[in-house]
Amino acid sequence: MRGIFPTLIIGLSVLVSCSTNPYRKTNRVYKKQAKEYAKELSRLPARENQVESALNYGEYRVGTTNFNLRKPNFVVIHHTAQDSVQQTLKTFTLPRTQVSAHYVIDDNGEVYHMLNDYYRAWHGGIGKWGNTDDLNSTSIGIELDNNGKEGFSEAQVKSLIDVLEILKEKYGIPTANFIGHSDIAPTRKVDPNKNFPWKELAEKGYGHWYDEAEVEKLQFEDEFFEAYPLDFPVHPELDFELDFLDELMFPEMVPSGFDYLMALRIIGYDISDPVAAVRAFKLHFIQENTDPVLSNYELKVLYSLYRKYL
Template identity: 65%
Template sequence: MRSFYPLYIVLLVGIIITSCGSNPYTKTNRIYKKQVKNYSKKLQQFPTRENQNESALNYGEYWVGTTNFNMRKPNYVVLHHTAQDSVGQTLNTFTLPRTQVSSHYVIAKNGEIYHMLDDYFRAWHGGAGKWGNNTDLNSSSLGIEIDNNGKEQFTDLQIISLIDILKVLKDKYNIPAENFIGHSDIAPSRKVDPNANFPWERLAEEGFGLWYDEAEVKTLKLEAEFFKPNPLAIHLNTRLNNRIPFIDKLVFPEVIPADFNIENALKIIGFDTSDLEAAKSAFKLHFIQKNLEQPFGTYDLKVLYIMHKKYL
């Protein structure tokens, strides 16, 4: 009888250890598998002659299945910050049916990646939004959530893991560089993620998103700046009047025309300008990342001019 207790204790400890080491999302994983199975059954329901005849549509005499098709593929990646307190809270949120939100990937602060949904499935991460003429980004994009409360810096481990994911996705689905965008880009009046700490320039250097050259911004001039009277212009007119052939050696800065249209430029990039001020704010959040409370200024205008040409 005495030997029973040590054995019982060992078994109990073993059960506890096994329980602690098991996946806490086993139950929701079973629900995931069940839903995938149901969708799989739907895809295998062929339009037979019998159920075609039950339709009011004027079908042909027999069903003909094409041999030329494949799976739909994502063409955008939309990046988010979670705006929650921990990766655990986010994973829990994305496994509760009542929240009605999800994402394909979640990246923890330590760089761990949680792949929550197959890339070919439609996640509920973008909500109501628009990019160019696309009004259903959920159907054509992958959502990546990064554990961040919305105010803090992103960790180096997170960004390293993010870049690793993006490399795989870009190569696998042939996603264009300009199609790596933020939630605030597609929903400027509703969202501000990823926040101003997000390293868009670093991502662009890796081929995910577009960016600009700071030196180009410095040399770019507004038409009003370039053509106002100044000593150089007076000197130039004098030399031209004296017909001294040195004009070809001059390098003139690029000039933004006076009729440059901010709204059209934002549209060319992809922003929804139905709320123009929100679109301008979203542009600043992505491409300027400072002085966000200030009105759209000369520097912002110059960056917008450069960026809209990249998207043409």
């Protein structure tokens, strides 16, 4: 009997040490900081200790009854470019790293919700999408455990889609606003990598994709009319549209003078560096190569997508 109790105590100690959350200290820091933000948000406007108190306020302090929390409008997807989810969790809980995300999804599909969706995570850095140049303030950041070179597991993608379904439903995030880090920061980032299943996500309503059959049918206007010139005379005094001829004779065409940079801009890309913008577009939608030149097929893909974003 004497040997049983020490053994039992040792066993219980091991069990307790194994079940203890290794992030309990950083969780306390999270709760403390969240309380401070909650205290700040609960204050009525125009308190005497605020800088704004120097303004010529009215007689009464009046708080409106009509408000709610600001909601995210974008989801930005990343890969961690680290060796394990444990390494990423540690990175996101060290103050000196100055980087974080709302969600981290392990290769095995486990989801770590690290930050309340209404808080501003530090995941996007310097970037731009459309007219938005502070994506951290308007987006939710999702990091996928991936070293940047490998594919994404079925379990991981399933969990990602589960998270996206909740976010889209809860916040009404538009289909077009599910994007990648490389989309918003084309000169700096290449995540998520070329193995990421953007097409699969788009088929479920998270981001746009192109209709491959439609792209195959597209022709370039210049090439079409060079091959099939209009050889019937049109009287200059006739003033009517030939729409019926368009429908009967002409396939869908990429118009003459199609401005690929403007199309990229309309989709959302920052075109201040055209080479980087083309690379980012191809990383997302072509994925087979990311050289900064658009082939005829890739121009058709761009045109097809551009029309979705109009």
